[in-house]
Amino acid sequence: MLPEMTKKKIDEIGGRNIIKILEKKVYQSDLCKTNDRLSIPEKMILLKAEDFIKPEEINLLMTKDPKTNKLNGIPVLVLDPNLKEFNLVLKRWQMTTSITYNLTHRWYDVVKCNNFQVGDVLQLWSFRRLDDQLGFALVKV
Numbered sequence: 001m002l003p004e005m006t007k008k009k010i011d012e013i014g015g016r017n018i019i020k021i022l023e024k025k026v027y028q029s030d031l032c033k034t035n036d037r038l039s040i041p042e043k044m045i046l047l048k049a050e051d052f053i054k055p056e057e058i059n060l061l062m063t064k065d066p067k068t069n070k071l072n073g074i075p076v077l078v079l080d081p082n083l084k085e086f087n088l089v090l091k092r093w094q095m096t097t098s099i100t101y102n103l104t105h106r107w108y109d110v111v112k113c114n115n116f117q118v119g120d121v122l123q124l125w126s127f128r129r130l131d132d133q134l135g136f137a138l139v140k141v
Contacts, residue, residue, distance in 0.1 A: 006139060023046075042100065084113060090134065
């Protein structure tokens with residue numbers, strides 16, 4: 001269940017359509033400074049990605065920037081367990097046999113601020129802001 005303080009903060013920033021996306025244990029790869037990402041394996045998502053990512057966003061995530069040849073990402077607001085706001089980027093990686101979404105670009109700042117450790121359990125909740133920007137809230141279980 002989403003903590004009341006988190007729900008209140010999401011409401012304060014104009015968030016709506018709150019959906020629990022997943023609950024996962026933190027792995028070493030999620031804490032690595034050089035990786036700088038929280039992996040969100042599609043097979044661990046409690047619903048379909050289409051339930052919280054719009055079709056046009058998924059299409060964007062599947063394309064590459066012609067200038068850099070890197071996969072495009074979506075800017076997202078992330079609330080950490082202490083309700084601090086971080087501006088990160090959601091990316092989608094197509095692996096050989098699976099798809100993984102990742103919160104990137106300054107994820108390691110979230111790790112440092114929260115002292116996440118291997119084995120911690122995190123819940124990830126999605127929401128939409130009034131400007132329709134995708135947002136996420138992290139809850140440490």
